Amino acid sequence: MSATIVPRSATPPSSGSGPVGRVFGERPFRTDADVLAVAFGPGGLWSVEDGGGLRLWDAGSGRQLNWHALQEEETSWSFTTDGRLLAGASLDLTLWDVTTGRRRIVIPQDTWVTALAFAPGSELAATGHDDGIICIWDTADGRLARRLRAYLRPVSALAFSPDGKRLASASEDKLMFVWNVGSGEIEGLLGGHTDRIPALVWHPDGRRLISAGWDTTARVWDTETFEPIILLNGHASQVVTLALDGDGGLLACADSANTVRVWDLATYEPLHVFDEAEAEVRCLAFSADGTRLVAGGADHSLHLWDPRQGRRLSPESPAPGTVTSLALSPDGKRLASVHGPVLRSWDAGSGAMLLECRGDAELRAVAYSPDGRLLAIGGNAVELRDTTSGERHSLLTGPQPPVSALAFAATAPLIAAGSAASADVWIWDAQTGEPTLIIPDAVPGGVVQALAFHPCRSSLAVAGCDWYEAGGSDGAVVTWDILTRRREALLGGGASGIAFDPTGRRLAVAGLDRALRVWDLAERRLAGEWTGHADAVRCLAFSPDGRWLASAGDDRTVRLWDAESGRAVWNASVGTQVTALRFAPDGRSLFTGNANGSCSLLPLPASAGTVHR
Numbered sequence: 001m002s003a004t005i006v007p008r009s010a011t012p013p014s015s016g017s018g019p020v021g022r023v024f025g026e027r028p029f030r031t032d033a034d035v036l037a038v039a040f041g042p043g044g045l046w047s048v049e050d051g052g053g054l055r056l057w058d059a060g061s062g063r064q065l066n067w068h069a070l071q072e073e074e075t076s077w078s079f080t081t082d083g084r085l086l087a088g089a090s091l092d093l094t095l096w097d098v099t100t101g102r103r104r105i106v107i108p109q110d111t112w113v114t115a116l117a118f119a120p121g122s123e124l125a126a127t128g129h130d131d132g133i134i135c136i137w138d139t140a141d142g143r144l145a146r147r148l149r150a151y152l153r154p155v156s157a158l159a160f161s162p163d164g165k166r167l168a169s170a171s172e173d174k175l176m177f178v179w180n181v182g183s184g185e186i187e188g189l190l191g192g193h194t195d196r197i198p199a200l201v202w203h204p205d206g207r208r209l210i211s212a213g214w215d216t217t218a219r220v221w222d223t224e225t226f227e228p229i230i231l232l233n234g235h236a237s238q239v240v241t242l243a244l245d246g247d248g249g250l251l252a253c254a255d256s257a258n259t260v261r262v263w264d265l266a267t268y269e270p271l272h273v274f275d276e277a278e279a280e281v282r283c284l285a286f287s288a289d290g291t292r293l294v295a296g297g298a299d300h301s302l303h304l305w306d307p308r309q310g311r312r313l314s315p316e317s318p319a320p321g322t323v324t325s326l327a328l329s330p331d332g333k334r335l336a337s338v339h340g341p342v343l344r345s346w347d348a349g350s351g352a353m354l355l356e357c358r359g360d361a362e363l364r365a366v367a368y369s370p371d372g373r374l375l376a377i378g379g380n381a382v383e384l385r386d387t388t389s390g391e392r393h394s395l396l397t398g399p400q401p402p403v404s405a406l407a408f409a410a411t412a413p414l415i416a417a418g419s420a421a422s423a424d425v426w427i428w429d430a431q432t433g434e435p436t437l438i439i440p441d442a443v444p445g446g447v448v449q450a451l452a453f454h455p456c457r458s459s460l461a462v463a464g465c466d467w468y469e470a471g472g473s474d475g476a477v478v479t480w481d482i483l484t485r486r487r488e489a490l491l492g493g494g495a496s497g498i499a500f501d502p503t504g505r506r507l508a509v510a511g512l513d514r515a516l517r518v519w520d521l522a523e524r525r526l527a528g529e530w531t532g533h534a535d536a537v538r539c540l541a542f543s544p545d546g547r548w549l550a551s552a553g554d555d556r557t558v559r560l561w562d563a564e565s566g567r568a569v570w571n572a573s574v575g576t577q578v579t580a581l582r583f584a585p586d587g588r589s590l591f592t593g594n595a596n597g598s599c600s601l602l603p604l605p606a607s608a609g610t611v612h613r
Helices: none
Strands: 022-024 034-041 042-049 051-056 064-069 076-079 085-089 092-097 103-108 113-118 124-129 133-138 143-149 157-159 166-171 173-182 186-191 197-201 208-212 217-223 227-232 239-244 250-254 260-264 269-274 281-286 293-297 302-306 324-328 333-340 342-348 353-358 365-367 374-378 382-386 392-396 403-406 414-419 425-429 435-439 446-454 459-466 474-483 486-492 495-501 506-511 516-520 525-530 536-544 548-553 558-561 568-573 579-585 589-594 600-605
Touching: 034 076, 034 293, 034 324, 042 076, 042 085, 042 293, 064 076, 076 113, 076 250, 092 124, 092 365, 113 392, 124 157, 124 166, 133 157, 133 166, 157 208, 157 525, 166 197, 173 208, 197 239, 208 239, 239 281, 239 342, 250 293, 250 382, 260 293, 269 302, 324 589, 333 365, 333 374, 333 568, 365 403, 382 414, 414 446, 459 495, 474 506, 506 536, 506 548, 516 548, 548 579
Parallel strands: 034 281, 113 157, 324 365, 446 495, 495 536, 536 579
Antiparallel strands: 022 600, 034 042, 042 051, 051 064, 076 085, 085 092, 092 103, 113 124, 124 133, 133 143, 157 166, 166 173, 173 186, 197 208, 208 217, 217 227, 239 250, 250 260, 260 269, 281 293, 293 302, 324 333, 333 342, 342 353, 365 374, 374 382, 382 392, 403 414, 414 425, 425 435, 446 459, 459 474, 474 486, 495 506, 506 516, 516 525, 536 548, 548 558, 558 568, 579 589, 589 600
C-alpha cells in the first residue's frame, strides 16, 4: 500500500458557520460528541470530537467561529505542537490542515493504530499499533522512515522528545522504552507502573519524561539515568491524560474522577484542582503563553481555566443530554426545547428567553398542544404545563421512563407518549389527564422512536427500532386506528423520525440507512425513496403547504426536498448534529434542535431553489 497525497485543489469537507439566522440558547464550548483532542492554534482554540467534527472556538467567549466535518471515525487523534495540523488514525494515518479542513496525505496502515504522536518542528509522526509495532513516518511524502519491533502487546502511548531525536513509548504490558529515532535502538527501559500507561509527555528540558498511569499516579523520570525522580500520587483514581505548559513549569493531569490537577514542576507540589467536568476528561492543552488550560472529554464540552490563579475562565454548562427536542407554538410566536434536565422557551421573534427551569432527570421530548395552551414535557413521566402561567396542569404516569416521544392529536384533546425503553404507547385525555388507550407492543421487535398523529383523523403513526439488531436497521413504522384500536398498516424497517404531510395522505420516514422514504398511505405504496445524507437522518418536517420536506441529522446538514418529485432543492451545513426540525407557520424558515443543546433559526432562500410560491 502507498500513501495518497491529496491535491491542494481537492474539495474540502463541509465547513463554515452555516446560514443560521439566530441561535437560541447558545452553549459556549459545547460540542456534539466526546472531545478527543484539543490545541491552541491558528485563529484560536481547536477541538476534534468523536466522528471527526473539527471546530474553531473563540477562546474568550466560547463562540464557535468555524468548523469542518471531517467525517472520520478515527480512534487516535493528535494535533501538532503548533496546532496547524491534525492527524487521525485507525487503519489509515490521515493529516489535515486545520484552517482549511483539507486532507494533506493519507497513509494506509497494516494494523490498527492505538497511539499517535508528532515530532516537534518536523514532518515526522509515530504510530503505535495493536501488534506492538511502532512506525515512524515522513508525513511529507508518506515514506516509512523506521519500523520498530517494540512489544508483544498493543502500544498505549507515544511521545517525541523536544528535539525529535528520541521517542518514548509505552504498551499494555506496562513497560516504557526510550528509543533513538536515528538508529532505532533502545536507549533505556523505564518500569514501575502497576497498571495501564495511557499518556506520556516530555519536559522541554529533554531530561525528564512524565507518564500517566491507571495505578492513580503520574511519574517523573530521568531520561539520562532512566531512574524515577518522583511519584505524583495526589489522584484518587486512574490518571488518563497529561499536558505541560510551554516552559515546563506546570503539569496538568486528568483522572477518571473527572478532575484535573495542576502541579508545580519546580517543587512537585500541587497548585490547583479543577472538578467542573461532568464526565471523564479525554484531552488537555496549555496555551502558548501558559495562561490558559483547556480540557475536553465525555461531557461534550470544553473547560478553560487560568492554571496559575486557579480561576475558571469558561462559563458553567449543564450536563449534556442525549437529544434536543423542539416545539413551536401553533402561532409560531414561542419556541420551546429540552436538553438534558433543562426546559427553555423563547420569544421566537425577538429571541428573548421566556422560561428556563431544571428538572431532576433528563428531559427527552416536548410538544405544544394544537391550541397552544399546554406544553407537554417528557422525562420520567409526562408533565403538562400551562404555557401562560407555567403552572402544572397534570402529571401523566404509566410509560416506562424515559419518555422520549410525544404527540398531540389535531382532531381530539389527546396526547400520546412513547419510551425509548419500551414498545408500548400510552394515550391520555389531555384535558382530564385520564388514560384512554394503551397500545402494547405498538412497534413489533423494537422500542418507540417517534410518534405522529394523522392531521385529519384518529390515526397514530409509531416509529420504532431495534438497536441491537443489524446496527439498528430492524424495526418498523406502524399506523394505528385509535378508535377501533386496530393496526392499519405495517411499514418495514427501523426508523428514527416520521412526519405526516398536511393532508395526511403521505407519511415520510427517516430510515437508519440514511434514506428518506415517502409512503402513500391511501394507495398503500412506497411513493419515493431519496438519498443524499452522509450520516443518519434523525428528523423530518413537511412545510405547512405540503410542498417541501425538510430532513436533518448527524451529518450536520439540513436538506430540503420537493415532496412530490424528491428533487433536492436546497441544503445547508449548520455545524452541529440536528435532532429536531420545525417549519415556521409561514414556511419561510426552519427551526432546528441541535445536539449541542442550542436551537437555530434557518431562513430559507426564496431564490435559487424556488422554495416559496
